[in-house]
Amino acid sequence: MRFTKDHEWVAVEGDIATVGITAYAAEQLGDVVFVEVPEVGKTVAQGEGLAVVESVKAASDVYAPVSGEVVEANAELGDAPETVNAVPEAGGWFAKLKLSNPAEVDALMDRDAYEAFLSTL
Amino acid sequence: MSMNNVGRPTRPEASNDDAGFASLSGGRGLLQDEPLIFELGGWTKTGVDLPDAVPADSALAGLTRDEPIGLPGLSEPEAVRHYVRLSQKNHAIDLALYPLGSCTMKHNPRLNEKMARLPGLSDIHPLQPQSTVQGAIELMDRLAHWLKTLTGMPAVALSPKAGAHGELCGLLAIRAAHEAAGNGHRKTVLAPTSAHGTNPATAAFCGYTVVEIAQTDDGRVDLADLESKLGDHVAAIMVTNPNTCGLFERDVVEIARLTHAAGAYFYCDGANFNAIVGRVRPGDLGVDAMHINLHKTFSTPHGGGGPGAGPVVLSEALAPFAPTPWVVHDDSGYRLVEEAVGPAAQAFGRMSAFHGQMGMYVRAYAYMLSHGADGLRQVAEDAVLNANYVKARLSDLMSPAFPEGPCMHEALFDDAWLEDTGVTTLDFAKAMIDEGFHPMTMYFPLVVHGAMLIEPTETESKAELDRFIDALRLLAEAAKAGETGRFKNAPHLAPLKRLDETLAARKPKLKWKPVAPAPLAAE
Numbered sequence: 142m143r144f145t146k147d148h149e150w151v152a153v154e155g156d157i158a159t160v161g162i163t164a165y166a167a168e169q170l171g172d173v174v175f176v177e178v179p180e181v182g183k184t185v186a187q188g189e190g191l192a193v194v195e196s197v198k199a200a201s202d203v204y205a206p207v208s209g210e211v212v213e214a215n216a217e218l219g220d221a222p223e224t225v226n227a228v229p230e231a232g233g234w235f236a237k238l239k240l241s242n243p244a245e246v247d248a249l250m251d252r253d254a255y256e257a258f259l260s261t262l
Numbered sequence: 263m264s265m266n267n268v269g270r271p272t273r274p275e276a277s278n279d280d281a282g283f284a285s286l287s288g289g290r291g292l293l294q295d296e297p298l299i300f301e302l303g304g305w306t307k308t309g310v311d312l313p314d315a316v317p318a319d320s321a322l323a324g325l326t327r328d329e330p331i332g333l334p335g336l337s338e339p340e341a342v343r344h345y346v347r348l349s350q351k352n353h354a355i356d357l358a359l360y361p362l363g364s365c366t367m368k369h370n371p372r373l374n375e376k377m378a379r380l381p382g383l384s385d386i387h388p389l390q391p392q393s394t395v396q397g398a399i400e401l402m403d404r405l406a407h408w409l410k411t412l413t414g415m416p417a418v419a420l421s422p423k424a425g426a427h428g429e430l431c432g433l434l435a436i437r438a439a440h441e442a443a444g445n446g447h448r449k450t451v452l453a454p455t456s457a458h459g460t461n462p463a464t465a466a467f468c469g470y471t472v473v474e475i476a477q478t479d480d481g482r483v484d485l486a487d488l489e490s491k492l493g494d495h496v497a498a499i500m501v502t503n504p505n506t507c508g509l510f511e512r513d514v515v516e517i518a519r520l521t522h523a524a525g526a527y528f529y530c531d532g533a534n535f536n537a538i539v540g541r542v543r544p545g546d547l548g549v550d551a552m553h554i555n556l557h558k559t560f561s562t563p564h565g566g567g568g569p570g571a572g573p574v575v576l577s578e579a580l581a582p583f584a585p586t587p588w589v590v591h592d593d594s595g596y597r598l599v600e601e602a603v604g605p606a607a608q609a610f611g612r613m614s615a616f617h618g619q620m621g622m623y624v625r626a627y628a629y630m631l632s633h634g635a636d637g638l639r640q641v642a643e644d645a646v647l648n649a650n651y652v653k654a655r656l657s658d659l660m661s662p663a664f665p666e667g668p669c670m671h672e673a674l675f676d677d678a679w680l681e682d683t684g685v686t687t688l689d690f691a692k693a694m695i696d697e698g699f700h701p702m703t704m705y706f707p708l709v710v711h712g713a714m715l716i717e718p719t720e721t722e723s724k725a726e727l728d729r730f731i732d733a734l735r736l737l738a739e740a741a742k743a744g745e746t747g748r749f750k751n752a753p754h755l756a757p758l759k760r761l762d763e764t765l766a767a768r769k770p771k772l773k774w775k776p777v778a779p780a781p782l783a784a785e
Contacts, residue, residue: 174767197763198705222768 142230143246144255149206150230153246158207158238162194165259167229170196173222178214179236185209187245192235194225207245209238295757296347303334309341351757353700359722359730363672363703363715364458364506366536366558373632374561374625383624388616392597398620399596403589405627409554409573412638414545417581419574419588421618425533428553428572429464429500431585431613435551435576436498436527437468438583438610445525448497454483456507456707458531461500470497477709481507481664483517492524502531503547504538506707507664508649508672508715518548527551527580535559536719537646537671540639550577556619559641560626571622585612644720645671648727652718655731659738663710671719677712685741687712689749696748696755697733 142152148166152159167173175195185191185205192203214236218224225233240246250258285291320326336344353360360367378384386395406418419435422428433451440448451465454475462472476487483501492499499521503511511517521528530544530552536559544552556571557564564570576584586609587598598617602609633641646668653662653673661679662669677687691701691714703715718727740748751760 172764172768174764197767199708 143206143249143251144258145204145206145249146258147204147206149203151206151246151249153240153243156240156243157212158209158240158246159234160191160203160206160236160238161234162203162225162229163255164229167226167233170194170201170225171198172196173225176215176218176222176225176235178216178218179211181211181214183211184241185211185238187242194235203235205238206249207238208241210241211236212239213237290757294347296344296351299336299341299344300334302340302344303336307335307337307340309336309338358699359718359726360700361702361716361718361730362700363508363674363717364533364706365564365703366534366555366671366717366719367564368536368558368561368719369721370561370563370625371629371632374628377628378621378624380624383620386620393595396595399589399598400591401627402617402620402623403591403596405623405630406573406589408627408630409575412539412543413549413552413554413575414543415549415552415575416545416578417576417584419576419584419613420571420623421585421587421613421616422553422572422574423614423619424570425531425553425555425558425572426460426464427570427613428555428574429460429529429531430467431572431574432529432551432553432576432580433464433468433470433498434585434610435574435580435583436529438608439527439580440497442583442608445497448495448526450496452488452491452496452499452526454501454505456481456505456709457500457502458506458533461502461531465498465500475499480666481505481509481709482511482513485513485516485520488517489520492520492526494525496524496526498527498529498550500529500531502534503544504534504670506534506715507710508669508674508717509664510538510670514547522548533558534671537642539642540635541642544575545577550580551575556622556626561629562622562625569619569622571619571626573618582606582608583610585609587612587617641720642671645718648718648720648722649673649716651724651727652716652731656734656738659735659742660714663713672715672717674707674710675714675716676710677714679738680712680741683741683744684746685749687714689746689752690714690737690741692752692760693737693749694733695753697737699730699733 142150144150144163148163148169150161150163162170173194173196175193177193177195179185179191185208187205187208189205190202191205191211194201194203215234218233218235227233355367355369382397383401386398392399402420406420409418410416419431422431440446449469449471450473451462451468451470452473452475453461453465455477465472473491475491476484478484482505488499499517501511501514501517503514505511518528527550528548530547530549532544532552532554535544535552535554539559551574553572553574554560556562556573557569562571582605586602587600590597590599630638649671650668650673653669656662656673656675657665659679660675661677663674663676680686680690687704691704694701703713703717705713706715707713718730722730753759
């Protein structure tokens with residue numbers, strides 16, 4: 142699993158990347174009450190808005206950590222946005238992307254680097 | 263002697279201790295729950311006797327309603343009591359200090375109200391001949407004159423009806439100016455991280471991509487970051503001054519210079535004009551467009567007390583794109599120009615069906631005239647003085663977000679001082695309700711953790727400020743002493759207790775369901 146400074150995670154299997162927000166982000170957001178996941182087929186570039194997550198505190202954009210085409214969105218989040226708080230780095234995933242530039246993944250932080258980054262915040 | 267005592271006691275016979283008391287009916291004295299008006303009203307009553315409608319051929323074709331409309335029926339006293347009871351639950355500037363930061367909840371002078379109720383200004387209609395409302399149109403012209411004078415700008419669009427509507431007006435003028443100059447490719451708007459949420463929302467609504475400008479450690483726009491993000495793709499920047507941290511953007515002239523050098527326009531969010539009115543003219547700072555919330559700086563009612571009004575002043579470059587209508591006058595009198603004609607007038611359209619909020623124009627103009635130039639200058643001075651008094655008297659207990667130097671019209675604290683107390687900004691704000699005060703703005707601006715933004719305004723006396731500050735000091739000491747129970751369940755003394763915001767958002771429950779609506783009268 143790789144991480145961004147904007148607190149998204151990405152897990153790659155073959156050429157499919159699963160994207161979500163980190164446990165730290167979920168904790169900071171507070172109770173998530175709404176998630177807007179992208180349409181399947183949408184193409185996003187790295188750093189572009191991929192989804193919107195809304196908690197009782199704030200609405201935030203979730204950026205695409207890597208470029209690609211959305212091949213699946215987590216429909217369960219519509220009825221159960223609390224999944225993002227419960228299991229942010231597993232069942233609370235937002236979307237799956239078909240990677241268009243796999244090299245982008247390697248440039249992201251690994252778990253140790255992300256933990257080190259969090260300790261600076 | 264005559265004995266006319268008929269047995270009425272004159273002092274309480276028991277102690278006033280009401281612990282464990284419960285009323286017989288479940289009523290709560292003067293804190294009664296008020297049902298929705300739909301729950302109150304039957305379907306058969308009406309407060310007004312109207313004759314049956316005369317059947318007429320409808321021009322609505324297939325659109326004529328054939329389902330009951332479902333409006334509640336109440337007698338006049340029922341309707342009056344419902345709304346008066348609701349009003350008693352509402353906090354208002356007429357009840358006490360209202361310290362919402364960035365909102366400028368100042369007193370609404372009664373002279374304004376008297377002027378706004380003059381029949382010649384209130385009993386008029388936008389569609390009546392302009393020759394019959396010359397005074398009203400002249401008042402608009404004079405208001406426009408003083409708004410231009412106070413801001414040092416050559417043009418003003420009076421019609422926008424709120425601050426965000428003014429932002430929309432300003433950005434539409436900017437977009438029209440870029441398109442007229444062949445610069446329609448500029449699709450980015452820059453705004454600082456501390457911006458009001460309406461700034462990026464307005465820019466996005468106009469089709470722009472919003473890019474954030476970083477903030478310096480002392481709460482101002484980071485010039486180097488701004489410069490690195492400016493370029494041929496940028497249409498405008500949106501900067502609030504004084505900003506939402508309650509600080510003056512001291513580099514504002516340089517911000518304007520960099521923006522103009524990059525071919526972009528400078529939109530200033532004028533929500534905080536109250537802090538500088540009479541002292542600073544935004545036109546002198548290089549601003550191209552700025553909205554003025556008449557319901558803030560110029561004391562017209564808001565926060566449920568009345569509609570807003572957000573006139574937008576425009577620079578020489580943007581003036582030709584101002585929306586219609588505007589007022590002109592010549593030997594024949596005053597006139598509203600409804601259609602832009604000629605090269606000097608390239609209006610992008612209009613912001614509202616008519617000319618805007620006449621009642622707010624009258625109040626704002628009355629406020630200007632009753633204060634005069636020296637009075638308006640003192641408004642700004644006293645607003646800043648009051649905020650600094652609040653900041654100075656609370657800084658030993660609470661942590662100011664930007665301790666260095668004075669603030670402008672609002673004092674901003676973060677939640678560092680609550681660390682390890684178990685009390686959050688939200689808890690603290692709710693506990694203020696128990697002490698009889700409306701909470702301050704909380705968790706805004708977003709750049710400050712657990713922000714508490716207090717704007718006392720210039721209309722509070724030192725005595726009222728002291729009462730407010732003393733209550734906050736007692737609360738702060740209680741928080742630090744570990745009295746978490748006082749905070750976690752606050753408010754204790756409100757008709758409704760702490761709401762479960764998460765549950766309300768995830769599983770909203772609409773309480774009222776219609777029961778057996780009556781058939782339409784015609785049936």
